[in-house]
Amino acid sequence: MITIHHLNNSRSQRILWLLEELEIPYELKFYQRDAKTMLAPQALRDIHPLGKSPVITDDKNTVAESGAxxxxxLKNYGDNRLRPAPNTPEDLRFTYWLHYAEGSAMPPLVLSLIFSQAPKQPMLFLVQPIIKAFCEKVLTTYVNPQINMHIDxxxxxxxxxxxxxxxEFSAADIQISFPLEAAAARGSLNSKHPNLLNFLERIHAREPYKEALKRGGAYNLLS
Ligand SMILES: N[C@@H](CCC(=O)N[C@@H](CS)C(=O)NCC(=O)O)C(=O)O
Structure with missing residues (x-):
């Protein structure tokens, strides 16, 4: 049986949702982020050297990285569900979005988190205004325009x-949900994005999504 090593409030939620959609039974092992650093505990590094979530174990296999x-x-349990037929235009799009979510959409969102949190860290009083101004500059000249470009x-x-x-709904929609939910939680989606807001509404209404939330616990991407 698949075991999901589930870090609270993390990308791992997508894997719970995928398994709920496929109606595949799974075991959940919970890991808690450090309250100060928000990093995963050592126990998760015992499962995979990077200690990032999600990671699953299945028989002798340990698999990390959401897309993988x-x-x-899908390959081992999917029975051709939640993915388009091979060699169709939809299949090409499926592969694109599966990789795009983590490869292109997430990096500017992560940068945004880092550069908006950095000035709040403890530091010498005198350097604080300089760090604040630098982070603001990076955010306004590079990070925010990149986020907006991806959202548009x-x-x-x-x-x-x-x-x-x-x-057709596919596992690529599950993969792309995380950057979209993160963008929404940080206020980057608004009335200029009716299609994305509608997408989020539709996924939130799915029973397997709700069931995965019940099992995975609190999911608040702002923290
Ligand atoms: N690209 C990776 C990212 C994994 C990742 O950074 N996960 C975060 C949770 S959303 C994590 O484990 N953070 C805790 C840490 O870095 O210690 C994936 O999609 O699996």
Whole structure:
């Protein structure tokens, strides 16, 4: 049976949701972030050297990295569900979004978190205004425009299709949900993004999504 090593309030929530969608039984092992650093505990590094969540174990296999985990689950347990038929335009889009979520959409969101939190860290009183001004500059000249560019792109991609791969819901929608939920939680989505807001509404209404939340516990991407 698949075991999900689940860090609270993390990307791991997507894997619970995927398994709920596929109706595949799984075991959950909970790990708590350090309250100060927000980092995962050593116990998760005992499962995989990077100690990042999600990570799953299944028989002799340990699989890390959300996209790789999704591919592993679909390949071994999916029975062709939640992915388009091979060699179709939808299949190409599926692969694109599966990689895009972590490879392109997440980096500016992570930078945003780092540069907005950095000035709040304890530091010498005299350097604080300099650090604050520097972080502000990085955010306004690079990070925020990048986030907006990605959000506008994703918004336009849902203009003529219901889901990111096409008319059918797929595991790529699960993968892309995390950057979108993070962007929404940090106030980057607004009335200029009706398609993305509608996408979030539709995924939140899915029973397997709700069931995964019940099992995974608190999910607050702002913290
Ligand atoms: N690209 C990786 C990112 C994994 C990642 O950074 N996970 C975060 C949780 S959302 C984590 O484990 N943070 C705790 C830490 O870095 O110690 C994936 O999608 O699996």
């Amino acid at each position: 985990i999704i591919e592993y689950i 792109f994703m918004e336009s991609e849902l203009k003529n299709r219901l889901w990111f791969t096409g008319e």
